[in-house]
Amino acid sequence: MSDELIDPDIRKAHTLPSRFYTEESVFSEVVAGFSECWHFAAHVSQLAEHNVLPLEHMERFVGESMLLTRDDGFRCLSNVCTHRGMLVSTEACSASVLRCGYHGRTFGLDGCMRNMPSSRVWGVFPSSSDDLREFDLKRWNGLLFAGNGPSRFADCLAELECRVGWMPIESFEHDPSRHRSYEIDANWALYVDNYLEGFHIPYVHGDLQRSWTTTHIAPSCSREVCYRSASPETQRRASICQSPHPITDSESRLSTTGCTLVDAELLPVGAVCESRHPNLGETDQNRLLRLRLGPF
Known part of the structure; x- marks a missing residue:
């Protein structure tokens, strides 16, 4: 997509060409760009009563199914079991471990694999490849942001601080x-x-x-x-x-x-x-x- 698609001078700018609205390649390029960005994941109040929270909306942005966990801190983990790709969690809950409902593979709230039934006979197991992937997660004034290899978070903070830094967002509650x-x-x-x-x-x-x-x-x-x-x-x-x-x-x-x-x-x-x-x-x-x- 050309950077000169729209003239920055509004006196010279024209309506977008029709291909922008109809071509699949343009749509794919726009969606692909989402994965390079930080996205609002949740407010900390959403993890007040539960310590596991699936992030259903994130997959649309970054192409990855994610969940949040709260233990000694907050983490953003893959919500896909490393065995057969089953979703690990489908609703907010309180749990000491994450357990896949397909074969019982168990993970800690840090994403590290803990156990799988009948796995003792499998030799060198588990390995780090069996752990749930951990994604970048940042916290600002009670807001949690996540991404799949996003840009520098510091680049986003100045605008947030300028616009809403004065608000007591940390004390807000999700409704x-x-x-x-x-x-x-x-x-x-x-x-x-x-x-x-x-x-x-x-x-x-x-x-x-x-x-x-x-x-x-x-x-x-x-x-x-x-x-x-x-x-x-x-x-x-x-x-x-x-x-x-x-x-x-x-x-x-x-x-x-x-x-x-x-x-x-x-x-x-x-x-x-x-x-x-x-x-x-x-x-x-x-x-x-x-x-x-x-x-x-």
Whole structure:
């Protein structure tokens, strides 16, 4: 895919050529690039009650089935048994070991193979090749990021610190009741185009003109800051909260503006694009900051 596909000068830029929307090679190239990025895996609160958490969404991004474990720390491991390729875990649970349900092969929470029935007669066994693969995992303010050989994590931190570093994300709790998933029968690239492009808002979403919305496009993600109420008080708060830099009393700022961190994913699924986002809750929510957490 040419770097000059779109002229960086908007005065000279044109609509993407049709091949971008229809050619399988373009789609494959886009999906392949996901594996080189960091992806939001989970919030630490999701491992508060359980110490094993399958990451079903990660396989779509990196082509690997993964799970998280919590023991003396957090680890991201392959969720595929090294014997016959069976999934080791299919749901969140609490366990002292990981046990494959196909032949009983057992692994520690660190991924190292512990035992397999009737294996004593097999000679030199197990070896390191029998252990579950461990993937890169980073933690920032309670958010866990994983990847399959991704780029340097430090390159991602500056933007996170600038935008949401002031929020007490570590103390947040995951709310599964707000999760929503929609599968849309549309060309994935066309859907993403319209999702990221804001020029149509005055004509199609006129009600949004009563509040303030802005979208910033970055190389591998999009950021949206939305104020969901048109009340004068909300607009006053908006003028205060536009700065992404840390403030003295972040706890007060959070409670005053009603800020919510949302992980919104747009996933290409074959010829269509799946849009995932949680329920936004109160219609008059004063401030919603949407940060697409991955890929980076």
